Amino acid sequence: IAGITQAPTSQILAAGRRMTLRCTQDMRHNAMYWYRQDLGLGLRLIHYSNTAGTTGKGEVPDGYSVSRANTDDFPLTLASAVPSQTSVYFCASSDFGNEQFFGPGTRLTVL
Amino acid sequence: AQSVTQPDIHITVSEGASLELRCNYSYGATPYLFWYVQSPGQGLQLLLKYFSGDTLVQGIKGFEAEFKRSQSSFNLRKPSVHWSDAAEYFCASQDSNYQLIWGAGTKLIIKP
Numbered sequence: 001i002a003g004i005t006q007a008p009t010s011q012i013l014a015a016g017r018r019m020t021l022r023c024t025q026d027m028r029h030n031a032m033y034w035y036r037q038d039l040g041l042g043l044r045l046i047h048y049s050n051t052a053g054t055t056g057k058g059e060v061p062d063g064y065s066v067s068r069a070n071t072d073d074f075p076l077t078l079a080s081a082v083p084s085q086t087s088v089y090f091c092a093s094s095d096f097g098n099e100q101f102f103g104p105g106t107r108l109t110v111l
Numbered sequence: 112a113q114s115v116t117q118p119d120i121h122i123t124v125s126e127g128a129s130l131e132l133r134c135n136y137s138y139g140a141t142p143y144l145f146w147y148v149q150s151p152g153q154g155l156q157l158l159l160k161y162f163s164g165d166t167l168v169q170g171i172k173g174f175e176a177e178f179k180r181s182q183s184s185f186n187l188r189k190p191s192v193h194w195s196d197a198a199e200y201f202c203a204s205q206d207s208n209y210q211l212i213w214g215a216g217t218k219l220i221i222k223p
Contacts, residue, residue: 031209090155100211103154
């Protein structure tokens with residue numbers, strides 16, 4: 001089934017631990033995005049990639065890193081998780097300049 | 112800087128009643144505009160989009176939106192809501208770097 005998959009669905013993590021959220025799309029979209037969604041704050045862009053091999057910082061990049069080794073995968077890494085990174089994380093992809101398609105999200109709790 | 116405003120945090124309507132969700136944008140040129148819906152515990156799904164042309168756009172699930180340049184608005188409408196429309200609705204505008212600028216969302220509550 002075409003679309004975006006994210007893993008894990010949810011995770012509870014101890015503060016200070018490293019965590020990678022996975023995102024894979026099979027639509028051959030050139031652009032991919034990571035957002036976090038927090039109550040009352042809507043969606044905030046963490047990092048994006050306009051094409052494989054390039055990445056850029058969004059509105060709230062601190063504490064997160066991404067890589068884009070190929071078209072399909074766009075993992076998000078928290079090098080040392082902190083409680084303020086408790087959130088729901090959404091990955092999205094798009095043909096450059098067109099609408100974004102979203103994954104189902106990862107609910108992350110950092111204790 | 113570009114911005115998107117959804118003035119209503121919550122809206123409550125009765126099932127079968129009409130709906131209008133407000134969205135205002137700030138952008139000098141003609142923006143690309145989107146409405147997304149997010150059901151509880153789900154990701155976001157595109158309802159409709161406006162790039163150019165006819166200012167009244169039709170979307171999925173019986174929704175439509177009208178682009179009004181004079182009012183910098185892109186309001187979402189539905190003539191008769193169903194209980195399954197209860198969700199959060201997000202308006203977004205694409206900026207000059209092709210990133211989406213998001214509104215804060217409007218939560219739609221349906222009264223039986």
